[in-house]
Amino acid sequence: MQIKSPALSSFLKNKVFLSTIVGNSLDHYDTALYGFLAPYIAPLFFPNNDPIVALIYAYSLMSVSIVTRPLGALFFGKLSGEKGGRQAFILALWGVALTTGGMGVLPSYDKMGLFAPLGLILLRAGQGFFAAGESTVAPLLMLKNVPFIAQGQANGIYQSSTVAGILLASLAATLVSFSSSTTLYWRFPFFLSFLTGLSSLYLRYQINQDIFEIKTVAPNSLKVIVTLIERKKDLLRIIAVSSLSYMTYAIPFVFMNVFAVQVTSLTLRDTLGFNTILLALDMCLLPLFGKFSDIFGIRRTMVLMAFLLAITAIPLFAIIPYGNILSIGLIRVWIVLCGLGFSAPLHAWFNQTFKGREAYLITGVGYAFGSELFGRSTPAICLWLWHLTNWVIAPAFYIIGVSIAAILALRVTLSK
Secondary structure, eight states: OOOOOHHHHHHTTOHHHHHHHHHHHHHHHHHHHHHHHHHHHHHHHSTTSOHHHHHHHHHHGGGGGGTHHHHHHHHHHHHHHHHOHHHHHHHHHHHHHHHHHHHHHOOOHHHHTTHHHHHHHHHHHHHHHHHHHHHHHHHHHHHTTSOGGGHHHHHHHHHHHHHHHHHHHHHHHHHHHTSSOHHHHTTHHHHHHHHHHHHHHHHHHTSOHHHHOOOSOOOOHHHHHHHHHHTHHHHHHHHHHHHHHHHHHHIIIIIHHHHHHHHSSOOHHHHHHHHHHHHHHHHHHHHHHHHHHHHHOHHHHHHHHHHHHHHHHHHHHHTGGGOOHHHHHHHHHHHHHHHHHHHTTHHHHHHHHOOSTTHHHHHHHHHHHHIIIIIITHHHHHHHHHHHHOOTTHHHHHHHHHHHHHHHHHHHHHTO
16 A cells, blocks of 8 residues: 555655654653653552552653643744754753663662652653643644655654654563563663663754754744643644544553553563554554545544444443453553544644744644643542442443543534
8 A cells, every 4th residue: 555645655764754753763762761660660669559559659650741842832933933953952952861861770669768759750750741742833844845745654653753753662661571570670761761861962063053943933832821821722632633643642652551460360561562463454554544534524523433442432442351362452442542533633624723923832732631631640540539439330430531532622623
């Protein structure tokens, strides 16, 4: 099957595109590591709690950047407007590399006491701040140079680079699960991340400033606040849609790793191993779903996938306790497919829906809030719901709520 249009094929040779997807892969390798390794990190930093409570605490730190990530989006959006994208991309990657490397050397609770989880909180917050620099400008800048008819597919390839980074993180976590001492070897992937981050900075320094220049004027702080208030409806739509996009990653790739272990006979090694296979499938199919959205319609595709996820959530969770590795794997595949159809054209929807020179600001802040508030916090919220009710379908209601909010946000746009 030919998946590349002629308009897109010429653009694939563009160094803006190549540098964007390489940097995006490395960034998401860094940020995904913590989620996959949280089951090994939790007892080391929260040792005095019930194991499930310790996991909830560890996963809660995934959304600790709920404040710093929007601040990062504001900072790097403003920096890009004033200085151009090159400086913002370099600074963001430096920050992600240093904070991720810091987690690899952070002493555990038995060495530092309460300062250990405090240090973990600060590093996670800092990582969120700098990671926002990559996601605030890069995809929109890339799409500005892609022909309109190929934007869904281009965004699908960009999302594939995201999954490629996450896939490497999953592979690293799987190798840790097979190691003889997980309490030691969980640190090695963080060291590797730091080294690869430093090497990837070389690519960023080779890019000329004029290639990354963003033709806009950065607003002052008061103007930023006024703009966000004036466009609060657009901001809420972006938050709702971004929440579901990130949730469709967090449920099958993070939450299900530990949830299936708690309610079935599967081991963490089983779920992490399948996780890596599933991520490879996700990476390969994203461009195809992006192409499909170009043909079927971007917003129509997103609404359909959100609806399918909402109506199947309760039946899928109801059968998990009776499943084996194959049936639970198929459940995860279904959630991934719904997520693929929804997320592949996400940034193309941003680009086509939100116009004006405030587009970077609105989409950057909205995506940061959505991915942090209701997306990245998904594993902690779903674990808490299950732990509180002891009801295996409790997480499904959270999925349904987020899906309905996204559908409403998309339908409002469709009605214009």
